[in-house]
Amino acid sequence: MNLNFNPFGENEEFSQSNGVVHHEIDLSQSISLPARKPFIEANTMEVKLQHLSNDCIIPVFAKDNERTISHQEFIDSSLDACLSVIPGINIELPEIRVSHQIKGRTPDAIHKPASQLLDNEKTIYYERMAFIARIPEITEKIGGNTVSLAIGGVRSYNLENLYQKKSMEKFKFFIGFQNLVCCNLCVSTDGYQEQMKASSLEQLSGYIMSVIQNYKVDKHILQMKELSEYSLTEQQFAQLVGRCRLYQHLSKDAKKSIPELHFTDGQINLVAKDFYQDESFSRDDRGDINLWNVYNLFTQANKSSYIDTFLDRSLNALEFTTGIQNALKNEENGYEWFLS
Incomplete structure (x- = not known):
């Protein structure tokens, strides 16, 4: 990677060892590499984007029944924002980890014992979700390890007051690097927004784009190399x-x-x-x-x-x-x- 310019500046092109990349991509055709170690373990499990979209309900604010921004919408907005700021790149399918499953049931199964519930009578969503999506074309060598550019975020419904009327919702987003040897994440100050507050997808996308645009990739790489x-x-x-x-x-x-x-x-x-x-x-x-x-x-x-x-x-x-x-x-x- 050429570090003498800001690769996220307006009208700039990416300079890489194999030349400038110009690939407009469809997210449905994103690259999916062989499984690696998880980027987070703890009490999490891996799920697919389709599972969040097709099998999970969306929590609402109780007093006005206004829906929250779903986990999958947060992920989609992040990927779209990245493609808007850095056009012509490939993004791998996101790796998604969830925890704290919240279970429920449909009204017609209200009197059934739990052991007799059918799959279509169960409802679930996950209180906490984290994801990353790698950009495999943008890599660097640090300390003998290959690191790849990546974006990602965290959403925790436990930080929202779902018992009140709809309010600003909280998200965390980063752009940084992932060490491909161990899948550890490398996050810097200017590539991380600890608390984004948004009430709409448009507002959320704007904040994400701002973080990506303000990220100084060359400074982050040099900071890590000096270690x-x-x-x-x-x-x-x-x-x-x-x-x-x-x-x-x-x-x-x-x-x-x-x-x-x-x-x-x-x-x-x-x-x-x-x-x-x-x-x-x-x-x-x-x-x-x-x-x-x-x-x-x-x-x-x-x-x-x-x-x-x-x-x-x-x-x-x-x-x-x-x-x-x-x-x-x-x-x-x-x-x-x-x-x-």
Whole structure:
């Protein structure tokens, strides 16, 4: 990828190793590659877009019976917005993960025992949904790993007050990269909108397009590449892990002078375990580990997050690791506490 220009600027073309790509595509014909590791695990399961469209009801706001924006409409709007901003690209079929299934039944089955319900008498929807869709033509090598451009988002109905009248609905959206070695997501500040509030699909699409247009892909890539230039010794890594565990138990006043760390004790334990055991990102023969690998240990541990905290922790992983990088440069930014 040519990093000397903004590939998302108006009237610009993508510059890639195999030449400029000009493929107007139909989403129904999107590329679908062989199955990979899931981008999030926790208590989620994978579903197809057709399942959301054909088998799931759409929740409404109780007081006025106005419908919500459905999960599938959010996904479709994201893909359409991406194609509008970056025309001529191919987008893989989205990988969709859901959790917290909400079950119901049709009125004619109100008196039936649950064990006797027929499929057409059951209703379901999923309280939480996350998706990603890769853009396979846009890739880069970082730390020996291939990363692919991707878009994605999160929708959690539990953040809406469905017992009231229709109000602004909340969505999370990102454009960033996915490490194809482990399927970890790489999310940056300018490629992530933590809370989009929209009352219509048109409004939602406008916000998504704005995030894509403002994303500085070259800056994000260089930020990640620089991580591989800095390393921690085993002793420094042990200090880092210990401080991360202590952080959870600090008082509110003590935390005010220290940058936020959103990872749990269980996830920090996974980071420590994978320092020795991960096939791709463990320490080297000398016992050292570069910060690109540290970053991937955190994004790997993040796969155990619930859907509604997943993208926030993805961003926090990059902020935390680049903060440690700056602390190694002897910059006083608060992150030196984790190495002291």
